[in-house]
Amino acid sequence: MSLLVVGTVAFDQIETPFGMTDKILGGAATFIGMAASLLDVETDIVSVIGGDFPQEYLDLMASKNIGLEGIQKIENGKTFFWSGKYRNDMNTRDTLVTELNVLENFEPKVPEKWKNPEVLMLGNLHPLVQMAVVDQLEVRPKLVVLDTMNFWMDHTWDDLMEVLKKVDVLTINDEEARQLSKEYSLVKAAKKILSMGPTTLIIKKGEHGALLFNENNVFFAPALPLDDVFDPTGAGDTFAGGFSGFLAKTRNYSFENMKRAIIYGSALASFTVEKFGTERLAKLTKEELEDRLEAFRDLTSFDIELG
Amino acid sequence: MSLLVVGTVAFDQIETPFGMTDKILGGAATFIGMAASLLDVETDIVSVIGGDFPQEYLDLMASKNIGLEGIQKIENGKTFFWSGKYRNDMNTRDTLVTELNVLENFEPKVPEKWKNPEVLMLGNLHPLVQMAVVDQLEVRPKLVVLDTMNFWMDHTWDDLMEVLKKVDVLTINDEEARQLSKEYSLVKAAKKILSMGPTTLIIKKGEHGALLFNENNVFFAPALPLDDVFDPTGAGDTFAGGFSGFLAKTRNYSFENMKRAIIYGSALASFTVEKFGTERLAKLTKEELEDRLEAFRDLTSFDIELG
Numbered sequence: 375m376s377l378l379v380v381g382t383v384a385f386d387q388i389e390t391p392f393g394m395t396d397k398i399l400g401g402a403a404t405f406i407g408m409a410a411s412l413l414d415v416e417t418d419i420v421s422v423i424g425g426d427f428p429q430e431y432l433d434l435m436a437s438k439n440i441g442l443e444g445i446q447k448i449e450n451g452k453t454f455f456w457s458g459k460y461r462n463d464m465n466t467r468d469t470l471v472t473e474l475n476v477l478e479n480f481e482p483k484v485p486e487k488w489k490n491p492e493v494l495m496l497g498n499l500h501p502l503v504q505m506a507v508v509d510q511l512e513v514r515p516k517l518v519v520l521d522t523m524n525f526w527m528d529h530t531w532d533d534l535m536e537v538l539k540k541v542d543v544l545t546i547n548d549e550e551a552r553q554l555s556k557e558y559s560l561v562k563a564a565k566k567i568l569s570m571g572p573t574t575l576i577i578k579k580g581e582h583g584a585l586l587f588n589e590n591n592v593f594f595a596p597a598l599p600l601d602d603v604f605d606p607t608g609a610g611d612t613f614a615g616g617f618s619g620f621l622a623k624t625r626n627y628s629f630e631n632m633k634r635a636i637i638y639g640s641a642l643a644s645f646t647v648e649k650f651g652t653e654r655l656a657k658l659t660k661e662e663l664e665d666r667l668e669a670f671r672d673l674t675s676f677d678i679e680l681g
Numbered sequence: 682m683s684l685l686v687v688g689t690v691a692f693d694q695i696e697t698p699f700g701m702t703d704k705i706l707g708g709a710a711t712f713i714g715m716a717a718s719l720l721d722v723e724t725d726i727v728s729v730i731g732g733d734f735p736q737e738y739l740d741l742m743a744s745k746n747i748g749l750e751g752i753q754k755i756e757n758g759k760t761f762f763w764s765g766k767y768r769n770d771m772n773t774r775d776t777l778v779t780e781l782n783v784l785e786n787f788e789p790k791v792p793e794k795w796k797n798p799e800v801l802m803l804g805n806l807h808p809l810v811q812m813a814v815v816d817q818l819e820v821r822p823k824l825v826v827l828d829t830m831n832f833w834m835d836h837t838w839d840d841l842m843e844v845l846k847k848v849d850v851l852t853i854n855d856e857e858a859r860q861l862s863k864e865y866s867l868v869k870a871a872k873k874i875l876s877m878g879p880t881t882l883i884i885k886k887g888e889h890g891a892l893l894f895n896e897n898n899v900f901f902a903p904a905l906p907l908d909d910v911f912d913p914t915g916a917g918d919t920f921a922g923g924f925s926g927f928l929a930k931t932r933n934y935s936f937e938n939m940k941r942a943i944i945y946g947s948a949l950a951s952f953t954v955e956k957f958g959t960e961r962l963a964k965l966t967k968e969e970l971e972d973r974l975e976a977f978r979d980l981t982s983f984d985i986e987l988g
Contacts, residue, residue: 582889676940
């Protein structure tokens with residue numbers, strides 16, 4: 375049970391109606407790795423950081439049993455930095471700063487012993503970087519999951535189409551699904567997107583939950599209603615980490631098991647939004663996760679006798 | 682098992698990106714009654730119509746075993762008329778015309794034999810009209826369900842607060858829940874609203890499903906992902922009719938049974954949006970409803986082993 379993750383390891387600076395952070399630990403691969411580590415999955419991250427990245431953050435990740443072998447450190451470079459501000463509804467955010475820094479010329483290198491992972495999770499990055507990781511593997515993983523965003527649809531459409539042909543599962547949000555498919559109805563969008571390569575599609579709807587589609591089935595996982603969403607940053611990546619981590623652990627790629635994986639992803643993401651950055655995830659215990667999985671079950675389970 | 686409904690019986694004229702109707706049969710009580718009739722619940726409507734209301738519409742409702750005893754006909758008056766246009770996203774609509782007509786001086790009269798219903802469903806109307814119906818009953822019903830909207834919060838706040846004290850279940854949409862509670866978080870909103878009188882709150886989120894709250898529990902029912910939403914008019918009323926009808930039929934007011942009632946309401950509402958007005962509901966068969974209930978179960982059921 376092994377999960378290879380490619381994605382950013384970054385500094386985030388976040389402003390919400392509840393407060394503002396300094397530069398804190400962020401990045402897609404960070405959240406994905408921390409989510410998967412809670413499921414006891416052997417995980418390694420392929421990424422790049424600058425000389426300014428604190429050892430303390432690397433130690434934190436190592437303490438979670440996240441493999442850092444694939445993280446290149448560019449001593450004279452600076453770590454990728456993103457800064458954003460959430461509006462009062464916490465659903466929309468404005469990007470204040472994006473400094474690509476060492477990410478600009480990132481050439482991913484998969485460590486030798488990681489060239490045959492069970493599951494590959496391609497976090498949101500340039501599609502050519504995602505493709506370069508796929509190309510370095512010796513054997514095709516049992517499952518390839520890809521996360522992307524509207525930026526790559528706007529600027530690197532053809533590259534995105536190429537890498538989509540190589541993946542099993544695509545995770546995007548509802549607006550991105552509409553942009554990618556040019557369909558407003560998410561059901562119609564799903565049909566079109568499933569003809570682009572992936573056999574499974576996850577549409578993330580934030581506080582409105584997530585939809586899982588394959589050719590013949592659809593499943594809906596709600597988001598847990600929370601007293602407050604404190605900081606949504608990393609929720610989608612945590613979700614992806616829980617999803618891909620659960621599948622790497624259980625090695626069962628049926629639709630039924632993907633349903634379970636989505637519930638794990640949703641449960642983990644519901645913790646991430648409770649504090650800034652990785653703060654809540656870093657302290658999460660297995661007991662707390664178990665309790666929350668139970669809350670998800672209670673939230674949606676009903677029993678109707680049908681004829 | 683009897684359900685008394687108060688609400689509008691009306692003409693609607695609807696424009697959507699898919700087309701435009703003439704004046705067609707509409708009104709909250711109409712949709713509520715037709716939904717409940719599909720569950721074989723003895724139903725009577727308290728409402729008012731003008732001399733212009735076609736016998737053909739009354740015949741249609743009678744053919745569904747909806748009792749029309751409580752519908753006053755004002756021969757020299759005109760029936761309530763609403764006209765609206767949906768935007769491309771089908772989630773927002775602009776009201777083009779509202780002609781209150783006979784509704785302006787509506788004094789509801791509950792027929793003698795209907796003064797002891799099992800369940801009372803107060804459809805969206807002036808809170809004082811809703812209150813007048815409550816006051817005419819001989820015995821308090823086992824369950825009183827109230828639907829309302831932002832208009833009454835804006836214009837008749839004090840009256841609304843009074844009638845809220847008399848009801849068991851309130852159904853409103855998410856924006857209305859925020860307005861009523863002055864809380865953005867729906868969880869916090871629910872807590873506040875449950876201190877205003879109702880012991881149960883349903884927050885309708887349209888295409889994003891519905892939440893059911895009581896003091897200690899929360900349940901989430903998704904909306905069925907549809908290829909197209911053709912016309913959302915009446916979906917909320919259909920939902921309320923399915924919910925209150927199911928409870929009137931089963932006479933079990935536990936949280937577990939309210940979960941089932943919400944699924945029935947959601948399933949029925951998913952038909953209403955497939956065609957203009959009551960068109961789809963009028964032709965719906967019990968077999969189709971059963972199939973859709975099954976689709977709802979498949980949509981949300983998962984099975985996770987917890988320790």
